Amino acid sequence: METIYVLDTNVLLQDPYSLYAFKDNQVVIPAIVLEETDAKKKFPDEIGVHARTIARILDGLRKRGKLHDNILLDNGGTLRVELNHRSLNTLNQFFLEPTNDNRIIAVALNLMLEEQEKEEGRRVVLVSKDAMVRIKADVVGVVAEDFLNDRVIESDDMYRGFSEVYLDNQHIQSFYQEGSLSVALLDEDFYPNEAVIVKAQENPSGSSLGRLDSTASFIVPFSKQTDSVWGIRPRNVQQTMALELLLSEDVPLVTLTGQAGTGKTLLALAAGLLQTEEMRRFKKLLVARPIVPVGKDIGYLPGEKEEKLKPWMQPILDNLEHLFSVKKREELDRILAGLGSIEVEALSYIRGRSLPEQFIIIDEAQNLTKHEVKTILTRVGEGSKIILMGDTEQIDHPYLDPYNNGLTYVVEKFKDQPLSGHIRLLKGERSELARISAQLL
Template identity: 25%
Template structure:
């Protein structure tokens, strides 16, 4: 813990990024955290917005505030770093309030703790009489507080930062939920060896990192060349766990399941069915096999009795078309939901066709090849046999899903709050797979750097509990591959 006390004035954007930023910035009350009455008013104006991420975060802040202990305080009760550099002539009419926010630190690796938040209330801002711009008056007022108290301004608004720094105000930014360069997140490693494959002494790996060892040897001309021999492994418990994919997906593989086609799909399948893995996050472009391979892994786990069924839930956010949302569709709940379950049904039908080609009597169980009616019947029979259920994410609240293989699709269109809702619904012996394509964001308030999928991928880089993988090879078609890379 730092021995130097710093004091920060928070802009609204920092709290709307994530209210728990207050916890991290405070450093167990070592630092002083201040907001102005302007920030409080802006948060209050956003809390009734039920459709945006900003509205949710504003409500999260007020949930903390509603449970907080608070009281008006005097200037002398402010943190020393706030008082030390205050311009008393400019601040003499300000009033102050202290909130003790109760953060449950169990969500962040610690215990519950009270974090002090100080509110500076100013009735009349000098900048109001001189400000001529049609926008930005609130930023100017917040900047006035930062200037008068000589506080470091924390804001994620770039235009505000520039305006504040021009006035000589020290600024910083903090984006807790933003993941920079998510496309560079990787879990694959390649090492060369000449005799016995081994991890380099300096290598640090988390569970389920995917490792390939490439053998090299000296030629007669004393030049190193690859022998063509490769060995594959997971990192697990600081050791190498070998993956014999030839055996795993060769003669011992269940012929009724669709085999993984390439190395990354084999790692993906093996990861999802590993006895010690319960959470997998996968990012993959169009046609990379995310849903199909996940379904095969779920089917194997059902057949082996490890889980009792498969649950598929896909985020019902469409390409910014509110009329296409679930509530606007015709039909009952099941019919409405079916519009959004095409990836699941496509994977199921592909599996049915694969199985029917190997079935002794295709008419008995797999009747999906004659016409659309029989195909629909085959799908229903297949889903009942393996206890496959399609679920609306909105209905997960208040439920506990135990001993199931849960596939969550389109996670790039989810907020972290939605993913947290899903994760906290998982019961004993349930395995969770979270998938999506960071390059296909349809949610109007999210971006490729700020969504649940990349947040979980980022956490998987540093966690032994979450297995992560990126599927970078498109197998659907040349057309799909071209559009994925060029748009």
């Protein structure tokens, strides 16, 4: 039986094409959703882009008929803008305030009550990205669901970038003597550039590290270049794996995930400095991060661009102070000015640029949307290497979660591509307190 899906504003602002995601059912857009969307259309960010996209889609659908009637969609479903069923009388005994959220819930509730009076009434579902809207809808008896079509993964099973293999002595010997081992000899599937912990079946306590080649056909030993990078030595096996990818010339895209304190930023900066300043593989080291506040926004900041950006770029500068062994910010500023090849930038200024022969680090990438990471990756020029990293459990963007953010999107979409590699860092190394806090809190 056909289902009626009532869409909240945040669903359309998250994905303007979401109205096509409900197959051959009926999609209802409350009139107040148009008002809320219209208020966002002049925003300069992605929300504004999506609001304008929604307007264009609905304007195009007007050619098929009146929007307040059922318009047939290409996927077999129907769409209508709901002008009736707006009365708040059914909600007044529960929620008194005539807020926009309550108006949307009222439309869904009134439609549900109307369908219940019919002999073969249809099911009514309110779809919202706002947990409180779903909770309030549930309180008044309306079925409410999150919009899950934008999820890249369904659960906490994101690709981690490494696996373990147990080999007999014959294969272990072949691996060391010949410098490779054919995957055809193993009853397992691997991804290109996936890291492998090689263990002997007779002595599992001993192990060595290998990596799949770009074709995922052979396991090859790690290089020795990860022992020390710009004075930084890896403290655990995942950090060694990360450095192997960060220093590999044949892997232009590297993604790193992990909790706070696992060393993502420090390792990426160390690898970038080595390859930019010493090895001269790249002409510039560019470090950028999105400006998304944690907690309440501090508002406008005084000064020129560099002064405004300092609070947002502080974590990057802290790591650079450690790598250059300086104690005062003035010393670091002199070093960076003298080198001239290190640029710390807000991600807002990346759009429209072309970035050839650069080592590019994008920090806090979990706060990026799918569209934003696409914009960034399409800026990467010839001879460049880009690192996307972040903690998918610490997301400050209001419409993103661990399953639909841009970093997760790139990890999952690129895991079978020969030009990319990924490592999930597991162990915190900042301090014992930081490690335990990340686990317990």
